[in-house]
């Protein structure tokens with residue numbers, strides 16, 4: 089971004105502006121799937137305070153969200169709904185797979201649970217653990233901010 093000392097306005101590219109906006113204030117969608125969601129919810133509490141990173145505003149609509157945190161196991165029945173919600177989010181959008189169940193099915197090795205949400209969604213950051221701590225999720229958010237700032241879409245493993 090460039091700001092002229094003579095002119096009271098900033099010029100930039102749309103891509104750069106979007107990166108700046110998303111690294112400053114990414115908005116996760118309100119969506120908890122299982123026990124990992126309890127840890128996810130606590131990141132907005134005063135103890136963890138994700139408003140420090142502009143990520144405390146959980147949106148109720150996928151149209152207003154740019155981050156999906158898949159927090160828990162995904163049942164096969166839920167999979168098409170999850171995909172539909174993802175498709176309703178505006179680009180550019182991001183996905184964090186939180187916990188062993190979201191990333192690999194975890195302890196649920198059976199016909200009813202997806203063996204990893206990356207079979208239906210493009211995951212950007214994986215957070216290991218059962219459940220991952222809120223610190224680990226915040227670390228994943230930091231990793232995602234780096235990825236967005238770098239303009240990449242690489243898969244990252246975030247160990248908290």
Ligand code: SF4
Pocket residue numbers: 122123124159160161186187188189190194195217218219220
């Ligand atoms: S990873 Fe552990 S805490 Fe998270 S949904 Fe699976 S069983 Fe629950």
